[in-house]
Amino acid sequence: MDPVILACAVVLPVTALLYGMLGARRRRDRAVAAYCAGLRVDPYHAAAGRWWAEDDVQAAAARLLLDGLVTVNHRGNLRLTTAGADPARTAGHPLPDALLAALRRRTAPAALGNLVLRDPELRAVRAEFHAECGAVLRAGLPRPRRDAPCCLAVLGMTLLAMELTLATVALLDRMPHGPLQWTAAVVTGLALVAQVRWLDLDVRQREAAAAHPDPVAERLRQEELHPALAGLPAPTTRHLTASRLRTRRGRHHGRPRPTPPTSPAP
Structure with missing residues (x-):
């Protein structure tokens, strides 16, 4: 496949989409952290x-x-x-x-x-x-991020793995010719490396979010005595x-006061 077509039509848009999702989650996490830091807690x-x-x-x-x-x-x-x-x-x-x-x-x-x-x-x-x-x-509190259902997440990772494999095979299938194709080949290779790196960053981000599932409760735990x-x-x-x-009481000691009887209406 032509490296220019491969870079412009497949690899670069996928890479931009992946890092856009990562950036959106990071912005949301920063907004939550800023909100919790400014809370006035009773x-x-x-x-x-x-x-x-x-x-x-x-x-x-x-x-x-x-x-x-x-x-x-x-x-x-x-x-x-x-x-x-x-x-x-x-x-x-x-x-x-x-x-x-x-x-x-x-x-x-x-x-x-x-x-x-x-x-x-x-x-x-x-x-x-x-x-x-x-x-x-x-x-x-900013709206909680909604992870995709398990079936969609598996489908997405499968498509990503297929895209990585097919793009790598297509990139190595033929030798680029001319400055434009060489530039596109280098850009495509760097984008593929970035996609592999994204997998690690995504796992780390999810683990960090799982460690603090309730940021407000985490903020409350930071309060002093x-x-x-x-x-x-x-x-x-x-x-x-x-x-x-002491949860027990002695006989006739500390009982609730009896409610005074009400006189019947005439």
Whole structure:
């Protein structure tokens, strides 16, 4: 086959298409990285992915302790202070406010582990808060790239292998004549080498994407320890840990307040 026709009609367009796909994926990955780097993350939402001693519930309890709304003893019992018992006083954030409301619904001091396990309203507020935060963080995320179905990917790789083989055979089939054909032959050979190199670059790019399937979650894992937990004194931290480990309650101790009976309508 004429090297000029081979270069202009087959090899160069295929090479341009392959590297165009690679460039589009790289631009998308850079856009995702830039978006995640500029995210403003709520510290409580970031703490949700940590282990239980550093998670969002632990941070909410630490915030209440630092604000003087509750106290914790060596047994892990959380007790409302005078300020914490005031219904008009809030912590200024949905999660500490939900934990404060859960303590106000109890008839006596309660352990943090007990509240997390047995208070459905606290769990509901926590789930709703994290769902809303996750939706906001992912609202501006560039659309995820869609890989071709397996059958199409296999077909594409088969066609590429056939194109590489046939183009190489056609290039070596006859000796070029004249400067134009020699230039086209050299360009065709370089394009074929670039296509082989593309295979390696494509595999590396896919492996890198598979290593970080959720860039937003990766960004959340980079957040430091919640400021409330970092500012808690060591003895209080130990007491709060004991409070989180306690999930059982004594008889008539820390139960939800009974709902007052309503008088029947006349």
